Amino acid sequence: xxxxxxxxxxxxxxxxxxxxxxxxxxxxxxxxxxxxxxxxxxxxxxxxxxxxxxxxxxxxxxxxxxxxxxxxxxxxxxxxxxxxxxxxxxxxxxxxxxxxxxxxxxxxxxxxxxxxxxxxxxxxxxxxxxxxxxxxxxxxxxxxxxxxxxxxxxxxxxxxxxxxxxxxxxxxxxxxxxxxxxxxxxxxxxxxxxxxxxxxxxxxxxxxxxxxxxxxxxxxxxxxxxxxxxxxxxxxxxxxxxxxxxxxxxxxxxxxxxxxxxxxxxxxxxxxxxxxxxxxxxxxxxxxxxxxxxxxxxxxxxxxxxxxxxxxxxxxxxxxxxxxxxxxxxxxxxxxxxxxxxxxxxxxxxxxxxxxxxxxxxxxxxxxxxxxxxxxxxxxxxxxxxxxxxxxxxxxxxxxxxxxxxxxxxxxxxxxxxxxxxxxxxxxxxxxxxxxxxxxxxxxxxxxxxxxxxxxxxxxxxxxxxxxxxxxxxxxxxxxxxxxxxxxxxxxxxxxxxxxxxxxxxxxxxxxxxxxxxxxxxxxxxxxxxxxxxxxxxxxxxxxxxxxxxxxxxxxxxxxxxxxxxxxxxxxxxxxxxxxxxxxxxxxxxxxxxxxxxxxxxxxxxxxxxxxxxxxxxxxxxxxxxxxxxxxxxxxxxxxxxxxxxxxxxxxxxxxxxxxxxxxxxxxxxxxxxxxxxxxxxxxxxxxxxxxxxxxxxxxxxxxxxxxxxxxxxxxxxxxxxxxxxxxxxxxxxxxxxx
Amino acid sequence: xxxxxxxxxxxxxxxxxxxxxxxxxxxxxxxxxxxxxxxxxxxxxxxxxxxxxxxxxxxxxxxxxxxxxxxxxxxxxxxxxxxxxxxxxxxxxxxxxxxxxxxxxxxxxxxxxxxxxxxxxxxxxxxxxxxxxxxxxxxxxxxxxxxxxxxxx
Numbered sequence: 001x002x003x004x005x006x007x008x009x010x011x012x013x014x015x016x017x018x019x020x021x022x023x024x025x026x027x028x029x030x031x032x033x034x035x036x037x038x039x040x041x042x043x044x045x046x047x048x049x050x051x052x053x054x055x056x057x058x059x060x061x062x063x064x065x066x067x068x069x070x071x072x073x074x075x076x077x078x079x080x081x082x083x084x085x086x087x088x089x090x091x092x093x094x095x096x097x098x099x100x101x102x103x104x105x106x107x108x109x110x111x112x113x114x115x116x117x118x119x120x121x122x123x124x125x126x127x128x129x130x131x132x133x134x135x136x137x138x139x140x141x142x143x144x145x146x147x148x149x150x151x152x153x154x155x156x157x158x159x160x161x162x163x164x165x166x167x168x169x170x171x172x173x174x175x176x177x178x179x180x181x182x183x184x185x186x187x188x189x190x191x192x193x194x195x196x197x198x199x200x201x202x203x204x205x206x207x208x209x210x211x212x213x214x215x216x217x218x219x220x221x222x223x224x225x226x227x228x229x230x231x232x233x234x235x236x237x238x239x240x241x242x243x244x245x246x247x248x249x250x251x252x253x254x255x256x257x258x259x260x261x262x263x264x265x266x267x268x269x270x271x272x273x274x275x276x277x278x279x280x281x282x283x284x285x286x287x288x289x290x291x292x293x294x295x296x297x298x299x300x301x302x303x304x305x306x307x308x309x310x311x312x313x314x315x316x317x318x319x320x321x322x323x324x325x326x327x328x329x330x331x332x333x334x335x336x337x338x339x340x341x342x343x344x345x346x347x348x349x350x351x352x353x354x355x356x357x358x359x360x361x362x363x364x365x366x367x368x369x370x371x372x373x374x375x376x377x378x379x380x381x382x383x384x385x386x387x388x389x390x391x392x393x394x395x396x397x398x399x400x401x402x403x404x405x406x407x408x409x410x411x412x413x414x415x416x417x418x419x420x421x422x423x424x425x426x427x428x429x430x431x432x433x434x435x436x437x438x439x440x441x442x443x444x445x446x447x448x449x450x451x452x453x454x455x456x457x458x459x460x461x462x463x464x465x466x467x468x469x470x471x472x473x474x475x476x477x478x479x480x481x482x483x484x485x486x487x488x489x490x491x492x493x494x495x496x497x498x499x500x501x502x503x504x505x506x507x508x509x510x511x512x513x514x515x516x517x518x519x520x521x522x523x524x525x526x527x528x529x530x531x532x533x534x535x536x537x538x539x540x541x542x543x544x545x546x547x548x549x550x551x552x553x554x555x556x557x558x559x560x561x562x563x564x565x566x567x568x569x570x571x572x573x574x575x576x577x578x579x580x581x582x583x584x585x586x587x588x589x590x591x592x593x594x595x596x597x598x599x600x601x602x603x604x605x606x607x608x609x610x611x612x613x614x615x616x617x618x619x620x621x622x623x624x625x626x627x628x629x630x631x632x633x634x635x636x637x638x639x640x641x642x643x644x645x646x647x648x649x650x651x652x653x654x655x656x657x658x659x660x661x662x663x664x665x666x667x668x669x670x671x672x673x674x675x676x677x678x679x680x681x682x683x684x685x686x687x688x689x690x691x692x693x694x695x696x697x698x699x700x701x702x703x704x705x706x707x708x709x710x711x712x713x714x715x716x717x718x719x720x721x722x723x724x725x726x727x728x729x730x731x732x733x734x735x736x737x738x739x
Numbered sequence: 740x741x742x743x744x745x746x747x748x749x750x751x752x753x754x755x756x757x758x759x760x761x762x763x764x765x766x767x768x769x770x771x772x773x774x775x776x777x778x779x780x781x782x783x784x785x786x787x788x789x790x791x792x793x794x795x796x797x798x799x800x801x802x803x804x805x806x807x808x809x810x811x812x813x814x815x816x817x818x819x820x821x822x823x824x825x826x827x828x829x830x831x832x833x834x835x836x837x838x839x840x841x842x843x844x845x846x847x848x849x850x851x852x853x854x855x856x857x858x859x860x861x862x863x864x865x866x867x868x869x870x871x872x873x874x875x876x877x878x879x880x881x882x883x884x885x886x887x888x889x890x891x892x
Contacts, residue, residue, distance in 0.1 A: 115856040115859055116852060116853050116856035116857070119852055119855075119856050120852065127848050127849075127851040127852035127855060128851075128855060130852060130856075131855040131856040131858075131859045132855075132859055134856065134859070135859030135860055135862070138860070138863070139863045139866075167874070170871065170874040171871060171874045171875060171878065171886055171888070172886075172888055173867055179888060185887075189882050189884040190886075220887070224884070224887070227884065228882070228884060231882065231883040236883065270887075283884070284885060285879045285883045285884045285885045286883045288885075289879065289883070447883065448880035448883065452880050477883050
């Protein structure tokens with residue numbers, strides 16, 4: 001059903017959305033529940049909302065469950081109500097004055113937006129107040145009208161996703177419908193190619209174009225779609241011949257067709273790709289970020305230590321206390337420039353060195369900003385340095401929040417209000433010209449995260465990346481740390497293993513895996529330490545043995561379960577379900593079912609599945625369920641000590657977190673680690689090495705030796721990704737003998 | 740307005756004018772000074788005249804409205820070289836001054852409003868542009884891609 005409803009009462013406004021009651025055109029009273037994702041704006045009393053949805057029966061009676069609710073444009077005398085309610089300062093009197101002057105042409109006058117004219121009608125004798133009210137009214141009207149017209153346009157072409165509409169409006173503004181009408185293929189970054197192409201062809205035909213297949217907009221859109229695909233695989237560049245071949249596939253044509261030639265020419269002409277050296281074509285958006293960060297980091301790398309830092313280092317001489325000679329050298333090297341990297345395998349004491357770097361930097365009058373890509377890695381960094389570390393995502397979010405509050409402070413003179421705002425600043429991440437930002441597990445640091453961090457760091461702030469290039473690459477696009485550590489001028493290397501005792505045998509096995517050599521593994525049951533093999537044949541057998549081994553080890557100490565795949569009985573979902581059932585059987589707690597069938601109970605670990613900039617949560621953020629409310633279909637979970645409510649369809653963003661993929665476990669450590677060796681192309685040397693080195697005492701590989709051999713036969717991800725990063729930038733490059 | 744005010748005022752005005760006219764006549768012909776109260780620009784100072792008669796200032800208005808009162812005063816004033824009460828020239832001057840002030844204020848008001856309107860519209864446009872650029876930067880960092888928003892893209 002679709003209804004125009006005048007909102008009469010806001011029943012409830014919560015994180016998940018709004019429940020309101022109102023009246024239809026026929027005068028019937030109706031109650032509407034609209035989740036946040038279905039709402040285009042925030043309903044207020046007196047507004048007209050166009051509601052799409054189905055009627056459902058609830059304990060409060062019948063209500064419409066809105067699949068889409070959009071603020072509808074008022075007309076006629078309802079304009080008076082709209083104006084007096086929507087803009088502070090325009091009461092009924094001024095609204096009436098405008099209506100009397102413009103009558104039915106008022107919407108048109110607001111569209112034109114002649115602020116001076118409207119101000120004269122609103123307040124002829126107040127030359128200061130009048131224009132301000134008029135400008136606010138025009139802005140409010142345009143935003144609402146723009147959104148409503150865009151939603152109407154999108155609905156007409158079959159796109160009904162309110163979140164998408166909201167995003168397009170933010171990106172394109174009032175002109176969104178006309179821009180989309182002109183080039184629907186511009187939506188490639190936001191929608192799949194098949195959907196965009198279908199939409200584009202339909203719109204073009206409606207515009208009277210009988211053969212739209214060869215339209216330049218479509219051909220450029222296809223090139224954009226190829227670029228999108230390569231970014232999805234983690235690359236930021238592509239070989240020219242590969243690009244041509246994928247473009248032909250996208251356009252469903254052959255390699256020598258005229259349309260492909262035209263599309264290829266348009267791709268470079270309209271910057272769908274940027275030609276680079278060695279026959280590579282770069283993704284333009286990624287190229288912008290890569291070039292920007294390379295230039296900034298090259299400049300930083302030229303900055304030497306400050307006078308205070310030199311004094312501190314001179315003061316301690318060679319006396320680095322508990323640090324080994326190699327570690328002491330690494331400390332000096334890491335502090336020698338504004339941008340450096342610290343690399344080393346598992347157990348070489350990277351975080352130990354990081355702690356000493358923090359201490360010296362602070363002694364020289366600086367401050368540190370500690371971050372890691374994954375939540376568990378951030379926790380580990382906090383523990384090992386004795387200083388607060390956050391996830392990179394949370395750091396970026398807090399730096400933005402700090403900037404926002406600073407702006408608010410500039411506008412507030414009330415001492416009470418200022419005190420409240422200043423109190424909120426105290427716990428937020430901070431960066432100034434004396435900051436050294438240290439990012440651990442940097443092999444997983446993707447292009448957008450580092451770009452985002454750098455643009456939030458003020459000039460003068462320094463950067464240290466710590467990691468192991470043999471561990472997993474970033475989940476998202478780009479490859480940075482792996483490239484930076486090839487430059488010995490900025491890289492300190494740790495090679496001696498300290499963490500794992502020789503008796504555990506883990507360092508020896510890890511070293512072999514790192515070199516892609518097959519280790520000779522003892523069988524599980526013959527020892528309680530080291531890297532052991534528990535033979536299992538087939539996915540069900542692997543799953544059974546993972547579960548039984550976990551139950552056996554759980555009573556003794558912490559256990560981590562890792563698997564390379566998401567689906568199937570020994571994938572993340574299958575193992576999580578079995579472990580959840582086991583948990584519920586033991587605790588008898590209630591459970592809540594999410595839209596994808598996942599079940600959650602209080603106390604269980606959860607993982608966030610996508611980047612949500614509004615919440616400051618990212619794909620892989622790890623939290624724990626605090627409570628569930630089955631009647632509201634909502635769940636409250638704690639991430640980084642902050643509560644987040646997920647209601648209705650928002651639960652799709654959560655998954656159980658008993659069993660993890662290796663990416664989510666990187667940076668964390670457990671006494672016992674169980675590794676499901678399911679056949680997967682993701683099983684490669686970096687995956688195996690990362691998984692095994694999560695264990696401090698015991699790593700149990702559940703599966704077959706053959707699977708390990710196959711994994712070691714695959715190349716490192718670094719060799720599979722094609723990236724366009726130029727490091728060091730051409731102007732900085734030294735003769736090869738130096739490197 | 741009560742008509743009874745005229746005889747009341749005339750009762751005092753007539754002997755006053757008589758006296759002032761007499762004083763004027765007694766001065767040497769060369770270098771006579773007006774004996775009626777005058778302003779610096781040679782007009783009758785009606786307010787002072789009312790005070791001299793012992794009335795409140797509210798009576799002043801009647802000298803402008805009632806020819807019965809302004810007539811006798813003007814007769815003496817013209818003789819003494821002063822501009823009469825309610826003269827066209829006096830009115831014109833007063834109105835012209837008001838027109839200048841009103842005109843200047845109105846122009847200033849209009850200029851101010853237009854300027855402010857333009858600024859408010861500009862601020863709003865910049866705020867929107869800022870929002871769009873932030874969103875595009877967000878899209879770039881999230882997807883690695885830019886949106887084709889130019890018309891000829």
